Every structure is written in structure tokens, then in C-alpha cells.
Amino acid sequence: MTRETTSFVYVTYIRSTPQKVFEAITRPDVARRYWGHENVSDWKAGSKWEHIRANDERTVELVGKVVEISPPTRLVMTWANASQADDPSQYSRVTFAIEEYDTMVRLTVTHDELEAGSGMAKGISQGWPAVLSSMKSFLETGSGIDLFAKPKSA
Amino acid sequence: MDADKVFKALGDPTRRRLLDLLCEKNGQTLGQLCENLDMARQSATQHLDLLEAANLVNTVKRGREKLHFINPVPLHDIYERWVRKFERQRLSLLHDLKQELEGGDQ
Numbered sequence A: 001m002t003r004e005t006t007s008f009v010y011v012t013y014i015r016s017t018p019q020k021v022f023e024a025i026t027r028p029d030v031a032r033r034y035w036g037h038e039n040v041s042d043w044k045a046g047s048k049w050e051h052i053r054a055n056d057e058r059t060v061e062l063v064g065k066v067v068e069i070s071p072p073t074r075l076v077m078t079w080a081n082a083s084q085a086d087d088p089s090q091y092s093r094v095t096f097a098i099e100e101y102d103t104m105v106r107l108t109v110t111h112d113e114l115e116a117g118s119g120m121a122k123g124i125s126q127g128w129p130a131v132l133s134s135m136k137s138f139l140e141t142g143s144g145i146d147l148f149a150k151p152k153s154a
Numbered sequence B: 001m002d003a004d005k006v007f008k009a010l011g012d013p014t015r016r017r018l019l020d021l022l023c024e025k026n027g028q029t030l031g032q033l034c035e036n037l038d039m040a041r042q043s044a045t046q047h048l049d050l051l052e053a054a055n056l057v058n059t060v061k062r063g064r065e066k067l068h069f070i071n072p073v074p075l076h077d078i079y080e081r082w083v084r085k086f087e088r089q090r091l092s093l094l095h096d097l098k099q100e101l102e103g104g105d106q
Helices: A018-026 A028-035 A119-141 B003-010 B013-024 B030-035 B041-053 B073-102
Strands: A005-014 A037-041 A048-053 A060-070 A074-081 A092-101 A104-115 B057-062 B065-070
Touching (some): A005 B057, A018 A037, A104 A119, B030 B041, B030 B065, B041 B057
Antiparallel strands (some): A074 A092, A092 A104
16 A cells, blocks of 8 residues: 655755755754754765754754765755654655756755655645745855744743 | 745735645646636646746656646745744834833833
8 A cells, every 4th residue: 555645845046055055954063053953964875864953952853864965966865753763654755956046056855755644744844944944044144044933922 | 036026926816826726735737726727727827937937836847747836935035024023023012011011120
């Protein structure tokens, strides 16, 4: 039986270079500044990667494997909740494609092989637009968006 | 990437309907989208072209099919630029009012 899957494709244009966009994804010290998380790996095909919340707890939230990597234009990796790391059916796939576009970079994030209607599918469809907006803001202006911002309350 | 294009693309009920349809089910073909729209394929194509030019829709070729995906990233950029800023100010005004009325500063 094949499960029903869903996919998402996100595109953003960033006034930056492919190298900087690639580093914004793969370098923990850069990612933490606009994502609030670090993507940690030795970035070799077949290696593990972990998505770690950049706070004192350093919770590992997502895990997966690097499927394909060719800096600074392409990165493919699998993606699952750390709590479901042992269940192969819970792994989806994320592809980053980075190309020069005029004086900008066109970043396409394709998230597919997601289980339709799953919590992960809902989560990433809220998450990616915010993360990509924040990355664009960070690379263009030097400051990201506070992804954990809450209304200021008394 | 171009706010004018985004606002223009959103300023039409058919194009908003197309975005709603893609929100319900992402990655549809032109034919699938037309089933839910009372218009000729050619008109739908023109609307989709405008949405694509505004980067609100992306297309991916899969075999002989062209699939349309909603891209909410420019909407998020606009939210950050035009909504959240004012929301934050409003919230901070409410915060100041509460402080004033409750005398929270003492």
C-alpha cells in the first residue's frame, strides 16, 4: 500500500551570492542568527544531519541524512522528527536548489515525500515561509526576523 | 520580490480563488484548477502567469504535466513588512495603556 504524499515548493529571491546562501543553510553559526536553529553535520553524502534549537537546551528537533551535496548549488537531505527517527516511513525529503538570477540568487526549497495531512506537513507549511523570509532579511540587511517573537505582554 | 506585483496579483478575486484552490491541494495541473473555475483555460493561464510573475505560484514539470504550487514566501515578506510592524506597535500601545492604568511602573 502506498501512502498518500504531498509536496511543497518554496521560492525566494535573495540579493546575495550562492555561496552565502549555501552557508546560511549549512553553517551553524550563520543559521542560528536567522533560523533560531543550527543544522549540524559534516555535510558529506551519506552523513547524518541534525536540526538543533540554538538555545541552552540544544534540543535535537529534526534528524536525517545528507543524500546529495554539491556546494554551493544543491543540497538534498532526508528529514524527520527526532522522536520518529526510528520509523523509516516518517522521513520526508528536502531539496535546496540555489541558482544565480540576474544580480540575485533564486533559492528553491522543495519539500516532498511528506505524508499527506501529517503534523509534519502542517508544520513545515507554516515554517518554511517564515524561515525563508527571515533568511532573505538576514542576508540582505544583516538582521533576521525573530521567529519566536511573541506579543509583548505586561 | 516585487511588492507591487504581489499586491496587483492579489487584487483580483479569480487569482485569490486560484491561491485558495492551491492551498486546499498543492501541485495541481491547469486542468485540475479549471475544474473548479468557471472560465476558459486561456483566461486561467493568464491569471496563473500573473501569479507566477509575482512569485506567488511556482510551476514544476513532471513528465508531460505542469504542476502549480502556491508559494507563500512573498506573502510572508509582506506580512513582516506591512502587518507585523503595526501589530507590534498596537500591542505595545496596549501594553503602555495597561501600565498606565494599573500603575505597573511603581
